[in-house]
Amino acid sequence: MQCSIRRGIITSVGIGFLWLLVTLKTPRETEDVQNVMAFKGQEDNYGKRKDVRLLEGWQNHTFQYIKTIQQRRKTWLTVGISSVPRPDQSGLLYTLVSLFRASSKIEQKRLTVLVHLAHSDLTGLRETIAHISTLFSPQILSGKLLLIHAPSDAYRTTDDTRKEAHSGEFYSKRNRDHAFLMSFAAKLSEYFLLLEDSVLCAPNFITHIHWKVDTMRSDPWVLLEFSNMGFLGKLFHSRDLPLLAHFLLLFYKEKPLDRLIPHFRTLLAQKNPILCRPFLFYHRFSYYTSNDSQKATPVRKKNPYGPDNPPAAIFTDMKVFDVHFPWKAYTLDESFFWTQNVSVGNHLTVILKHPANLSRVQVLTGTIVDGKHALKKGQVELGYDPEGMPQYCTSFALLGHLLEGQVNQEIFKSMGYDVSCVRLVVKANQVGGLIIRHIYLWEENPKDMEAAQSWR
Structure with missing residues (x-):
């Protein structure tokens, strides 16, 4: 398996260098990354310039780049x-x-950006490389930006991939994509930060991460988390990357990446997550839209790894602040519920329209950057046996206590069946306001297979 990784990466780098340098323009004095809007202007002119290529002497450029x-x-x-x-092709750019x-010239001396273009369509891959080389030729030639691509023969056959898709294992290719990424990155630097595309970075994030690592020198750690969204903003020691890549290849069909990483962390003896505030990375836009009705009904999502949030009604005995209504905590956009002082026993309850088989629940409180107005003491409960009109659940079981203002809990099958309510309960008086940002629910049965395939 390790030989396969090595062979695939070597082949991918060769292909990537060839396509990159055939389409690469000679770097100019101007810095294309000075303005985000410059991308749109250059993209408009791309069709006029793509025929001007350095076909002559591409071998010399290749050797120079490799050197x-x-x-x-x-x-x-x-x-x-x-x-x-x-669907949004500009997300990576x-x-x-x-x-x-978001990084100064001094900070960039400490930085390498590695991108695995995990495209299966070679035409689309070439177009992506051309766009990146148009914008970032100085960074590419200086070695600050590296592009790799794993060839198709490094993966399983097309028939196997189709069988995985039909069985709902949409995440298997993503896990293998990241295994190649981490294998290549193992010797590039001392630390490795995992990001997604379509992400915004806080200014001087490198300095913030460096400071946090320095403060943790006396405390052994495997994983530091600079975001609480999926696998975004996860920091590893580069020395652990070969083992992590091997782990992903062993269990790539078992779970999505954001659920495998915590298992890897615990295997290396870090029992609890280490959340580093303020959070430094967040999505540029939401994949979801929803309406603002009392019965929260999220529209069908494009991301197969995201929450399902089936139709439900939202009830609370907490006061509403301004226009931040309770049901906004259950929508799949960036709205939230905001209340004032809360007391022991206050709750926000999601009552599902139909009982659901849940596999995971995530509750996030507090602001996204610095965690202000998070619930200091609280717990999440699952409810069963609804009665009455309007309905209410007659029995509840504890799912988990909040840690750093959040719960991200997988559910045992016996506990996740026929869930009718999800309730967040306040366990201590709290003065100064409370923000309930998101209540996310994942259903057991895979949905939206066609949407997932198109998204991949």
Whole structure:
């Protein structure tokens, strides 16, 4: 398996260098990443310029580029992104713009950005490389931005991939994509930060991460988390990447990446997550939209890994602040519920329209950046046996207590069946306000297979 990874990466790098340098323009004095809007203007002119290529002497450029990479110094931090085609094709480009804009020239000396273009369509792959090389040729030639691509023969056959899709295992390819990414990144730097595309980065995020790592020198750790969304903003020691890549290849069919990483963390003896505030990374836009009705009915989502949030009604005995109504905590956009002082026993309850078989529940409280107005003491409960009109659940079982203002809990099958209510309960008086940002529910049965396949 390790030989397969090595062979695939070597082949991918060769292909990537060839396509990259055939389409690469000679770097100019201007810095294309100075303005995000410059991307749109350059994209409009791309069709006029794509025929002007350095076909002559591409071999020399290839050798020069490889020599630069081989001679480059090991940096302090590698930011790794595995990107697949999305309906919004500009997501990766905006992420790269945000990465370089949010870091100073001094910080960039510590930084390597590694992108795995996990495209199956070779035409689309070539177009993506051309767009990236148009915007980021100085970063590419200086070795700050590296592009790799794993060839199709590094994966299983097409028939196997189709069988996985029909069985609902949409995440298996993503896990293998990230295994290749991490294998390549193992010797590039001292630390490795995992990001997604379509992400915005906080200014000077490298300095913030460096400071946090320094403060943790006396405390052993495996994983530091600079975001609480999925696998976004996860920091590893690069020395652990070969083992993590091997772990992903062993269990790529078992669970999505954001649920495998916590298992890897516990296997390496870090029992509890370490959330590092303020959070430094967040999505550029939401994949979801929803309406503002009392009965929260999220529209069908495009992301197969995201929450399901089936139709439900929301009830609470807490006061409403301004226009931040209770049902906004259950929508799949960035709205939230905001209340004032809360007391022991206050609750916010989601009553599902139909009983559901839940596999996971995530409750997030507090602001997204610095965690202000998070619930300090609380718990999440699952309710059963609804009665009355309007309905209410007659029995509840404890799912978990909040840690750092949140719960992200997988559910045992016996406990997740026929759930009718999900309730957040306040366990201590709290003065100064409370923000309930999200209540996310995942159903056991896979849905939206066609949407998931198109999203991948």
